[in-house]
Amino acid sequence: MxxxxxxxxxxxxxxxxxxxxxxxxxxxxxxxxxxxxxxxxxxxxxxxxxxxxxxxxxxxxxxxxxxxxxxxxxxxxxxxxxxxxxxxxxxxxxHLLPGAPIERAQVRFFIDAVSTKVLPAYAGFVMRGEPKEKLFGVLEDAQALLSPAGFAVGNSWTIADAAIAPFLGRLDLMLGNDVGKFEEGVGRAAHAEIFEGDRFARLQKYYKDLTGRKSWKATFDGEYILDNSRARFARAA
Ligand SMILES: N[C@@H](CCC(=O)N[C@@H](CS)C(=O)NCC(=O)O)C(=O)O
Missing domain, CATH: 3.40.30.10 (Glutaredoxin)
Structure with missing residues (x-):
């Protein structure tokens, strides 16, 4: 301690x-x-x-x-x-970072994928209104990296989960409310595909597990984030 x-x-x-x-x-x-x-x-x-x-x-x-x-x-x-x-x-x-070398490497690999792939695609879609395909592709790749059950790497929550979770939460919140630099309705349609469609079933279960935790509830103020996102990323009227 x-x-x-x-x-x-x-x-x-x-x-x-x-x-x-x-x-x-x-x-x-x-x-x-x-x-x-x-x-x-x-x-x-x-x-x-x-x-x-x-x-x-x-x-x-x-x-x-x-x-x-x-x-x-x-x-x-x-x-x-x-x-x-x-x-x-x-x-x-x-044990936020596992002890075994293989798992430590997997955590770092996952974090690297979040930095180099998920974040650029997230920013492209939400902040610049780029086509959804790139975002869907990287989310599918991230989904394929997840453990079959449990968290990103194994059954315990690690810093790999911390790296991606805030961006999944913002995607859920912003697309669900159609907030972003895309055309009207595009965010909501993307939200339905990511958070309800069969293509992302594993990601949906993962997201549910992440957001069911005490740590999520203690650190995510949806109302505040939505207001702030609306002010920063709403499309021009
Ligand atoms: N690479 C940095 C990015 C941090 C970052 O971009 N923070 C934003 C807020 S989300 C910020 O402080 N921007 C400066 C500003 O708004 O003045 C990290 O991972 O900590």
Whole structure:
């Protein structure tokens, strides 16, 4: 169990942040969380916490301070996938990263597929209104990587699940409400295929298992995310 103090700088709207919050919740870790308003970021955030200005990032160790007065003595770490591994290392008893070399490699392979294939296709469809075929193709590939039952790798939840879950949740929410840069009705039709059609039956069961967990309910505020997505990604009227 980590004994140093930890502050996660996060945003409820951000899928990368939810990755880390899921892992922290699955580990049962007690940390400080500070909400960063992405539309009005405090000046100290980029100068003292994350030079890129992006969330999530984390301050580890150092003296006990208020999160908005960060200490130079704490170590600052950014990037959601690095943070997932960091949380797994801090809380080994939670087995967020399996012990066996093969399974560790499978977790990392799955995460790589999420980064290099799922995310670009997700962004293309939702944020640029690109044709659905690319998204469907990569989701089918991701589905084929899933364990036959259980989670991405084996029967236990791992950081591979944290890597993809926030994006599946946003697809469900945004397409279900037809929010995105596609033509009217295209999001809803895609939603029906992904979340109800036979082609994605394994993915649907996986999604149900992910979202049935306490960690999901603790980290996903659907109403807030939908409002935020509407403001950012709604098609022009
Ligand atoms: N590669 C980064 C991406 C993080 C990212 O893009 N975060 C967005 C919010 S979802 C952000 O902070 N954007 C800066 C801004 O909105 O000012 C990670 O995985 O942590």
């Amino acid at each position: 980590a004994t140093e103090q930890i502050t996660l700088y996060s945003s409820k709207a951000c899928p990368f942040c939810q990755r880390v919050e899921l892992a922290i919740s699955e580990a049962g870790a007690n940390i400080n969380r500070y909400e960063i308003d992405l539309s009005n970021k405090p000046d100290w955030y980029a100068s003292k916490i994350s030079s890129s200005g992006k969330v999530p990032s984390l301050a580890y160790g150092g003296p006990k301070v208020s999160p908005d007065l960060p200490s130079p003595e704490s170590t600052k770490i950014a990037e959601s996938l690095i943070l997932l591994e960091f949380v797994a290392d801090l809380y080994p008893d939670a």
